[in-house]
Amino acid sequence: MRFFDLVLALLPSVASMTIRANKFTPEILLSAPRRSAGNPNSNGSKVLYSTSTYSFEEHAKASEIRMLDVKSGETSLITNAEGASEPQWLDDETVxxxxxxxxxxxxxxxPAKDFENSYDAGTIKGSVGNVKLVSVDDGVYGIAVTGKATPSGDLYNENEAKKPHSTGRVYDSLFVRHWDHYVTENRNAIFLATLKKDGSKFCLSELKNTLKGSQLESPIEPFGGTDHFDISRHGLVFTAKDPELDPATHTKTNIYTITAKNFWDGLSKDLPEIFKVPIHGFEGASTSPVWDEDGEAIAFLSMRTDGYEADKNQVFIIPDYASPGWVVHLWGTEDGKGSWDRSPSSITWGYNQKIYFTAEEAGRVSLWASSSNFNETTRTPHLIVKGGAISSTRLLKDGSLFLSSASLIENSLYSILPASAFLETSSVETYYSLPLDDGESEDDVANRITKYVSSNTRSGSTFGLSRKQIDEIWFEGAGNGSYVHAWVFKPSTFKKGHKYPLAYLIHGGPQGAWEDAWSTRWNPAVFAEQGYVVIAPNPTGSTGYGQDFTDAIRGQWGGLPYEDLVKGFEYIKENLSYVDTERSVALGASYGGYMMNWIQGHELGRQFKALVTHDGVFSMTAQMASEELYFPFHDLKGKLWENPEGWSQWDPSRFAGNWATPHLIIHSEKDYRLTMNEGLSAFNVLQVRGVPSQFLTFPDENHWVLKPENSLLWHEVVLDWINEYAGLEKYTEWRARTQGAASSE
Structure with missing residues (x-):
């Protein structure tokens, strides 16, 4: 019994889905309710969450904040007011x-039960988010939010900002633009305030910019949020880029603390000095700083290598906030690699010297546990909940863990791992004294004791999906003795003895992985329901298979991963009789888009009927237009002028003379990571060579296509393109035919 295999037929669904899908289509994917991670109260009896839906009929998005009553399974509306966000528990009954x-x-x-009777505790003159709360005293809370600060340190207010007469911008350093926007003089900052009871109501104090005058910025753009800072009754811990290094060519970030015994009492005065935590020998990115439940100790993650964003995260603890220079490296080794060969992505403190981590493991984001007692650092973390993709872990007051997760068939699952599941051992062993069913492993038993709270899609059945559609394969890779893992997703109509065309999906990164996780951008189920067997491999460079496997892609962009994909295709051809490799298509985005362009110029490209490149690299030298230059500098083993041969070796444009397979190119104008010229160049080559090709672009999208209407068009164009060459009915023709038949009835 796997973690996501249960059909929750007896549990009411939080989502009020209006239809049960006969065929999982892009419209269903994009209009289905999207539910946030759950935010439980202290005993887990009630859960706050936000949900949003998009209507293609009304061309409008609707959002709600709701509360789930765990015992009854029923939900109630907190508010559907436009612009309401980030619900937090002030206490177990107050939101x-x-x-x-x-x-x-x-x-x-x-009150959670009657939020219509809410009141304004205060108004902040600017746009803020990333709320965090901490109880400081009876009737007193500390609150942290983040927002843009002006050079003077004030919260930026767009309505009050002076409008320039010219649109010109002058820069004298790197980071002219980042991800999808031009960099301005305003920077992210963490603002603190207190909430104090005045009679029966709380009042918000004046906000204080903790980073004013420091040259520091936190959270770090473009993806930093609440994982970049934390608060306790003793103060603030956060991560920020090293101000002495150029952010475009360095990944180094530092951990900083601002602490005092009576920290919040002194908020109206000058704050304590910012302290930079020393992490000797670790010059890369430091993230995920979190206080323990007592507000005394701090844990965080750090990488060794500057300029390498996919280096392994290692775990550090500051045992006493009053001595932030005392830092303990858990599971450290003399060679600096660390004895735990996984790269955790988040930390949650437990009780009784327990500490929990989420980390990738063979295509899953799983939960691990260990002792936080730094005197027991020889015992590496132990796997306690396996797969699909755990996104949030919250500690309840009884020591249980509230988990938010997803899978390839489920877009939101809430569950609880009871505290009673753990044996009280110093090593936090979790092999339970429960009988094994036939064929079960200890991991299966660990998953069996997890209490399921709420499934947004009834384990995928609302979408017409089931776990039976998913398999896994391992095949011998290009590296000596290495094996490559791949997910296999079959159509819901799959029948033994039938053959189905192959959709070969290549992930981005390249230091990333296809996981047992939900996606509204590259969802294997959408392709499978068109009639494909989808195979999504995790070749050399992928994460979750040990750091050596991830690191092996350096200087090998078109080498080992390409060989892995060739071997994977051969394995499919020889071993999966239900796959028709004569009707194969391949698709990829970002690095996956690079690989499509590389495949197009090499022998494997002739094995496919059609290719799709989304925001991929055409010319290696064009990566000098990217904002985060440390990325190509690391992966290509040096700067362009230091290693021109290394840059040229894996350049897809060198093999443009071989391009012959029909090819769809997609590239958006606000993609500043890989500029739009990359897509235009690839399309121009195809057109000049007379290769059947199309070009799709969006002027308002970045490296991803996020707007629902744009995403629907993306799916229509992509599915029509590959279906035509794979011998399947075009998606838009199928939709018109079935809708026409339905309307005639």
Whole structure:
């Protein structure tokens, strides 16, 4: 019995889905309710969450903040006010959330059962988010939010900002633009305030910019959020780029603390000095700083190598906030690699010297546990919950863990790992004294004791999907003795003895992985329901298979991973009789898009009927236009002028004379990581060579296509393109035919 295999037929679904899918289509994918990670109260009896849906009929998005009653399984509306966000528990019955206001952002507080009777605790003159709360004293809370700060340190307010007469911008350093926007003088900052009871209501104090005058920025763009800082009754811990290094060519970030015994009492005065935590020998990115439940100790993650964003995260603990220079490296080794060969992505403190991590493991984001007692650092973390993709872990007051997760067939699952599941051992062993069923392993038993709270899609059945559609394969790779893992996703109509065309999906990164996780951008189920067997391999460079496997892609972009994909295709051809490799298509985005362009110029490209490149690299030298230059500098073993042969060796444009397979190119104008010229160049080559080709672009999208209407068009164009060459009915023709038949009835 696997982690996501249960059909929750007896549990009410939080989502009020209006249809049960007969065929999982892009419209269903994009219009289905999207539910946030759950935010439980202290005993886990009630869960706050936000949900959003998109209507293609009304061309509008609707959002709600709701509360789930765990015992009954019923949900109630907190608010559907436009601009309401980030619900937090102030106590077990009281909710705090942010709401857009004319002046900026309103902090609203009210009873969970009757939030219509909420009140404004205060208004913040600017746009803020990433709320965190901590109880400081009876009737007193500390609150942290983040927002843009002006050079003077004030919260930026777009409505009050002076409009320039010219649109010109002058830069004298790197980072002219980042991800999808041009960099301005305003920087992210962490603002603190207190909430104090005045009679029966809380009042918000004036916000204080903790980073004013420091040259530091946190959270770090473009993806940093609440994982980049944390607060306790003793102060603030955060991560920020090293201000002495150029952020475009370095990944080094530092951990900083601002602490005091009576920290929040002194918030109206000058804050304590910012302290930079020393992490000797670790010059890469440091992330995920978190206080323990007592507000005394801090844990965080750090990488050794500057300029390498996919280096292994290792775990550090500051045992006493009052001595932040005392840092303990858990599971450290003399060679610096660490004895735990996994790269954790988040940390959650437990009780009784327990500490939990999420980390990738063979295509899953699983939960691990260990002792936080730094005197027991020889015992590496132990796997306690396996797969699909755990996104959030919350500690309840009884020591249980509330988990938010997803899988390839489920877009939101809430569950609880009871504290009673753990044996009280210093090594936090979790092989339970429960009988094994036939064929079960200890991992299966660990998953069996997890209490399921709420499935947004009834384990995929709302979408017409089931776990039976998913398999896994391992095949021998290009590296000596290495094996490559791949997910196999079959159509829901799969029948033994039938053959289905292959959709070969190549992931981005390249230091990334296809996981047992939900996606609204590259969802294997959408392709499988068109009639494909989808195979998504994790070749050399992928994460979750040991750091050596990840590191092996350096200087090998078109080498070992390409050989892995060739061997994977041969394995499919020889071993999966239900796959028709004569009707194969291949698709990829980012590095996967690079690989499509590389495949197009090499022998494997002739094995496919059609290819799809989304925001991929055409010319290696064009990566000098990227914002985060440390990425190509690391992966290609040096700067362009230091290693021109290394840059040229894996350049897809060198093999443009071989391009012959029909090819769809997609590239958006606001993609500043890989500029749009890359897509245009590839399309121009195809057109000049007379290769059947199309070009799809969006002027308002970045490296990803996020707007629902744009995403629907993306799916229509992609599915029509590959279906035509794979011998399947075009998606738009199928939709018109079935809708026409339905309307005639």
């Amino acid at each position: 705090l959330l942010l709401s857009e206001a004319k002046e900026g952002t309103s902090v609203k507080i009210g």
